[in-house]
Amino acid sequence: xxxxxxxxxxxxxxxxxNGGQFASINRPIAGPTHDKELPVGKHPLQLxxxxxxxxxxxxxxxxxxxxLGHKGAEYDAWLIRIGNxxxxxxxxxxxxxxxxxxxLMDRSGPxxxxxxxxxxxxxxxxEKFGAFLPKDTKTRTEAMSWLFWQMGSAPYLGxxxxxxxxxxxxxxxxxxxxxxxxxxxxxxxxxxxxxxNEYLAGKEYxxxxxxxxxxxxxxxxxxxxxxxxxxxxxxxxxxxxxxDEIAKRPAVKRGRMVNRVSGDPASQLHERxxxxxxxxxxxxxxxxxx
Numbered sequence: 001x002x003x004x005x006x007x008x009x010x011x012x013x014x015x016x017x018n019g020g021q022f023a024s025i026n027r028p029i030a031g032p033t034h035d036k037e038l039p040v041g042k043h044p045l046q047l048x049x050x051x052x053x054x055x056x057x058x059x060x061x062x063x064x065x066x067x068l069g070h071k072g073a074e075y076d077a078w079l080i081r082i083g084n085x086x087x088x089x090x091x092x093x094x095x096x097x098x099x100x101x102x103x104l105m106d107r108s109g110p111x112x113x114x115x116x117x118x119x120x121x122x123x124x125x126x127e128k129f130g131a132f133l134p135k136d137t138k139t140r141t142e143a144m145s146w147l148f149w150q151m152g153s154a155p156y157l158g159x160x161x162x163x164x165x166x167x168x169x170x171x172x173x174x175x176x177x178x179x180x181x182x183x184x185x186x187x188x189x190x191x192x193x194x195x196x197n198e199y200l201a202g203k204e205y206x207x208x209x210x211x212x213x214x215x216x217x218x219x220x221x222x223x224x225x226x227x228x229x230x231x232x233x234x235x236x237x238x239x240x241x242x243x244d245e246i247a248k249r250p251a252v253k254r255g256r257m258v259n260r261v262s263g264d265p266a267s268q269l270h271e272r273x274x275x276x277x278x279x280x281x282x283x284x285x286x287x288x289x290x
Contacts, residue, residue, distance in 0.1 A: 025085050030097060036089030041076025041273050044108035048078050048092060049101045051260035053154070053214035053224075054118040058102045059272075060255030061125050061132070061210050066275070067251040070129045072108065077258045077272040119151045122207040132207045143201035146208035149189075154215045156182045166225040180231065183219070187236045190216060194238035198245075209246060214256075217243040254278055 014028050040046055045062070049055040065073035080086045080101050087099045096103040096116035104115040104124075115124045123144075126133035134140040161179035164172055190212070193200060200208040220236060220243045222228025234240065246252055257269040257278065265283035272278075 025082060025087075030093075030099065031088075032090040032093040033085060033088040034090065036086070036091055038089070038091035038095070039076075039078055040105075040107075041078070043074045043076050043273075044106060045073065045075035046078070046105040046107065047075050048080050048095065048103045048105075049259045050080050050082055051256065051258060052082075052101065053158070053218060054100070055102045055259055056214040056256055057118045057211050058104065058121050058125075059258040060214070060252050061122055061207065063251035063255040063258075064210070064249075065125065065129050065131055068129075068131055070131065073125070073129060075272070079259050079261070079270050081261070119147055119211060122147065122211055126207050132205065132210065134201060134204055134206060139201050139204065143204075143206040143208040146193075146200040147211050150208070150211045150215065153186050157186065157215060157219065161227070162225045165227055165230070184231060187216065187219070187231070187233070187239060190242075191236040191238045194242045199242070205246075209242075213243065213246045213252075217246060257282065 038046075038048060047058060047062070049058060051059070059077060062073050062075050062077075080092065080103075082101060086092065087096075087101060092103060093099055095105060095114045098116060100116075102116075102118055102121060104121050106113040106115065106124075106128075115121045123133070134143055156179060161176070161183045164175040164179060168175070190200075197203070199205050200212060216239065218224045219227070219231070220233045220239045222233060228234075257267050258272045259270065260268045261270060262268070268283040269277055269281060270283065271281075
């Protein structure tokens with residue numbers, strides 16, 4: 001590294017060697033890099049994802065719908081390894097031109113419907129099954145406000161704080177301080193809301209909680225970026241209470257396992273095609289590859 005101040009050039013050019021941990025998959029252009037069709041399973045809902053916070057939102061939602069008895073929410077979950085660039089295959093790009101997980105195909109109607117962006121998928125499923133989105137206008141609007149809060153806030157947590165604190169090729173004090181301040185402000189926003197409300201929309205568990213929990217619940221428990229102590233996450237008592245309460249839900253426990261490729265092998269279900277897979281096809285139960 002050099003102490004010479006950086007002066008932006010008149011025209012930016014792509015430096016492939018300066019992208020940090022994700023240099024191999026970050027690029028300034030869209031579109032597919034290779035031809036690859038996506039597999040299609042037996043259920044109407046086909047999910048292509050990975051158990052990042054954004055991916056967990058959708059698998060938790062689907063498992064919660066199944067727990068309520070919505071048989072139409074049965075789904076096949078296919079693993080997309082973003083570190084290998086599988087999100088740039090032509091089949092995936094056809095579903096999500098933004099090349100980000102998760103992506104969903106609903107084949108239950110006369111014509112397949114593609115749904116991309118995690119918030120859009122949650123809203124689509126809530127509308128389709130009439131669940132986890134309140135009927136009365138006031139509470140419904142509150143839930144939607146918190147859903148969109150998450151969409152706008154999480155990039156500062158992940159792409160901002162997480163990147164510069166954990167993944168950038170060098171530590172930049174200004175960048176870390178800037179985004180740490182914002183993430184702590186966000187945690188305080190949540191903590192104040194949850195001081196007088198069981199869930200984000202009030203008394204009812206909604207898609208707002210399902211969207212926010214994988215990001216900020218994981219942060220509150222020090223499970224992302226190794227930053228729990230740095231951010232003093234234990235100080236946000238109401239967020240801790242809310243996080244623990246949601247984590248106890250059986251559907252949440254199952255949803256966290258789907259498309260997971262790290263951690264305890266017993267917690268990893270790389271693909272999910274049937275409810276019985278949780279008992280028979282987690283990585284601890286599968287024979288090692290030869």
